[in-house]
Amino acid sequence: MSTVGRSQAGLIGLQSLRPGSSLTVEEEGDFLVSPNGTFSAGFYRVGSNASCYSIWFTKNGNLVLTDGVGSIIWSTNTFSNTGLEARLLETGNLVLLNQEKKVIWQSFDFPTDTLLPSQKFVKNTTLVSMRSQGTYLSGFYNFKFDDNNVLYLVYNGALLSSVYWPTTDVTVFESGRTPYNSSRLAILDEAGQFISSDNLMFNASDYGVGPKRRLTMDYDGILRLYSLNESSGFWELSWLPDGVDACSVHGLCGEYGVCTYKPQPTCACPHGFTRNDPSDGSKGCSPVFNLSHDSINSEFMELPNTDYYGYDLETYSPKVSFQECQKSCQNDTRCKGFGYTLDGLGHCFPKSLLLNGFSMPNTLQIMHMKIPKGFLSNEVLNGPVTYDLNCSAAQVVLQSSDVEVEKGNKNRYMDYLIGFVSSFAVIEAICIGLTWWYIFRKQAKEEFVNMGYIALAMGFKRFTYVELKKATNNFKQEIGKGGFGTVYKGVLDDERVVAVKRLDGVLQGDAEFWAEVSVIGNINHRNLVKLWGFCADNQHKLLVYEYLENGSLDKILFSDVELGLEQRYKIAVGTAKGLSYLHEECLEWVLHCDVKPQNILLDDQLEPKVADFGMSKLFTDIHGIKDMQGMGFSKARGTRGYMAPEWIMNLNIDSKADVYSYGIILLELLSGKSASILISALAKEYNECNQLVQFVTEKIKKEGLKQVIDPRLLPEFELKKLERLMKVALLCVHEDRNARPAMSKVVEILLENIE
Structure with a gap:
């Protein structure tokens, strides 16, 4: 399943499908509807000449159920000489009934990338992500039970696979799970609570019966719980797995690729590498030079604050000097690079494969990538060499005074040329900016509503002003006041006690405010007050924090x-x-x-x-x-x-x-x-x-x-x-x-x- 829209204005649909009747691709009105009209099922167009048999929420904003390969044929493998009937239930389950009205086949047994409330998740059930946004092919990310009876997220690439949640750095028990219950059963209930036999349990941030919900294995490798906002028709984020953010997902940027935040996650290539597919970062990067892994013809390029997770050679060891670490990698033809930590513990991580790359300021490690000897020096002849992650903070700059002298005679000519080219670049940038604004201004509201992707924090929610006014009893109990606003005690519908800060004089627009708040909300430390959500209703700007009984x-x-x-x-x-x-x-x-x-x-x-x-x-x-x-x-x-x-x-x-x-x-x-x-x-x-x-x-x-x-x-x-x-x-x-x-x-x- 994935979030797409479909309008059915003026179309009625069928209540059931009996022997002898059929649904066709050519007829737009050929589809089944559930009793209250919540779900519809039929052939859903996914391209100019392609359709797949799908189940979707009838409302706009919306949900499509497809399998992982994009061409669904409902093959139930059931046989009966008696009258059969296909019905779409109000739960979203497409069932095949025999003459006794018993279910002999149901779509709930064969989910694609989405789990619906009351749909059981069992031993052989797997949620498979889409290939990419809008591409209804099987992707590389799975959510399923492993052989140890534990639910996990796994990158399942063409050549390699690896688990990234729960993290393999800790034991199953340290992550709060248990492998002892072999029933392998999980379910998402109507109130937004997910319970599993391995002790995984979580609630939607808007916990309670009412909103329609879906648990989706998204194409970017993150499992998300969404709730439908009936007033806007958009799906809003209501849960994320703890400890998982975009750049911690394995395989996201392919071989040699590096994930970084700006503030959205972006795939980039180290200096000297180019993307294999400019439109698909998951296909990784390739070097512009011929890689040589022997000690004589290789040297290392530094990538500050960067790590490639996993694929450590058996020569990994702690408490070694940098020189020893570098030498062990340089003399090993299998080694493509090594990471060396900056925490004083001397951890040396030689890598047989450079996958799962990420770069961020708090990564206390420098990655040293093996490159041909002289590559960086040769680049100096053409000017400064910059290791660039699309404007990341890390840079490697090499300069030569001799080269600067040689270039001196050409500077005046180059100044004219650069000025001429720059003027055209400025004009082109202005035209592109105006075109972009014109084309996408109508989509601004939808993009804003779906900015839950940026708010990568569990339980982080956007509240309405009416909700917070009710929670605080019309801002009755003041518990603090400062230069930024007044704080009130409140109680949410799920009975959580919160501190609601009513900000004074924040003039930013809703989208800008949300973008800033999402950064603050993603900051997580035991000695920092946790931000649970916010409100940005026109002039009303409020922040919702955890409540601490002992006050300031x-x-x-x-x-x-x-x-x-x-x-x-x-x-x-x-x-x-x-x-x-x-x-x-x-x-x-x-x-x-x-x-x-x-x-x-x-x-x-x-x-x-x-x-x-x-x-x-x-x-x-x-x-x-x-x-x-x-x-x-x-x-x-x-x-x-x-x-x-x-x-x-x-x-x-x-x-x-x-x-x-x-x-x-x-x-x-x-x-x-x-x-x-x-x-x-x-x-x-x-x-x-x-x-x-x-x-x-x-x-x-x-x-x-x-x-x-x-x-x-x-x-x-x-x-x-x-x-x-x-x-x-x-x-x-x-x-x-x-x-x-x-x-x-x-x-x-x-x-x-x-x-």
Whole structure:
């Protein structure tokens, strides 16, 4: 099955098909309909001269059931001399009934790429993806039970196959499954819950009886649960498998191909390789040179932040030097390249095949691809050599001063030529842009509604304003307020308690807002508040977060609640981990720009979760923040008392501004004093912006560390731990941002103390 549309306006259809009657390709009105008209079945046109026998949702927006080879013939292999009857049930099941009205054959036993509610998924059932969007041939991705009784997703290519979910890096039990139940039975019920004998269980984000749903093995290798929005007629994403995103799917970009995000997943080729089929990235890339794998005639090209998953040679080993790793690959004719990790553990991954390639900033590995010796040097003669993943961040640039001298005499001529060609290029780009806008502007709404592909996060949902108004009881219970808006407590229809942030003054259009939110929603870390969904109804812009009972840190730290040193240390470490992930590890690096106790929420175990990260992306336009070389901001923002000196001086901002704010929070955890309150209380004594910093440093200098520490911590006065926290705090609030440590270094220092 795949999402396509079919209109049946003015057509009636047949309730049943009896012996002697038939359906034909030529007659558009020849089809079966279910009792309430939800499903239809007949010959569905999939090309100018091709049709397949299919079952589809009658409504627009919509569902087609085909088999994997594109030419379906309903062969039931049943024989009867009595009267037979074919009926299409309201469940979408096409059944063949005998004279006693017993089912002797049913389409539910032979799914293609889609499972419908109440359709059993059993031992020999397999969902097979389409070949590509709009191509009704068997694709390369399967969803089925394996021989160990576990449901899995597998890439089943022409030559190779490999499992990519659940990941083979962990055991079946670690992934929450069990191989002990051999019944191999699963089902999707009417309420949107999927239950399997291997313990796989999930719910639709709009859980409950009502919406029509389908579970589809999509052509890109991702299993998705969709719910039909009756008002718009479009299918909306309601579940994705945990831990699976587009670039983790095997075989997606073929041999040598590399998957990267911009922000949608895109297949590209390393420098020196070209696509085998420009219209189909899954067919991989081929080198423009003759590959040589012997040690004498080969060298290596670096691909930063890149990995090719799997197909490691038996010579894989940890704790080896880079030189040893390179030598082992260079001397092995089977080795096409090797990966070497940057985590300090010295993992060497020699590869017999370069498949399942992906590149992203948090990949702590450099891939070294074997190429002919002199290839990169020869390319210098024609100018800079760039390893390009369609504008990815990774580059290899080689230049020669001798070449620059030789080119000097030709520069003037080349300038004229380049200017002439560039003028035509600009005109052509404008024409293409206008044509593109004209042709596709009518499709903008449909594309926007189907942007669930971008929101690659389980449970990530688009809510309507009416839904959230109802969930919050007309925004009655306010639980927080900040510079970006007001937060309300709400309860969804599935009884989940949520925090709904009503944003003030976001001027972006719906599509732009959704695109930004999808990036934030895809960020997942235990010390970051999880975004569950959003609302973008014209002027109404809202975000739906998980709800944390203990609220924000300020409400506990600056109250009579007992908060011991161990708990404060735990909060310090967890907050540092969350910020380190934002700065250095997540797919799109994020600056928080407003780190303060009000934006650190605590769960029932007092585990901290940083909130409001990524807000700067949503509010860029209205606050006039400009992107500086893709990594910083200008113009002050944030909360007084927590803002770094560079904010005040209108300098460009980078991650060290967040480090400064974190240092202020550490000082608050140690002293029990609020930086924002001290602004007014100490305004006369200290005329600087960082009154808390001056207060602490002068107190320590005059009276010692003990006089600064919150009196509530004195009964458990652990000098070494307090000294470590204070040392980190003062490093973080250093006036010179270059002297402040990165958040990853902060985590390292704090964990050293624990160990």
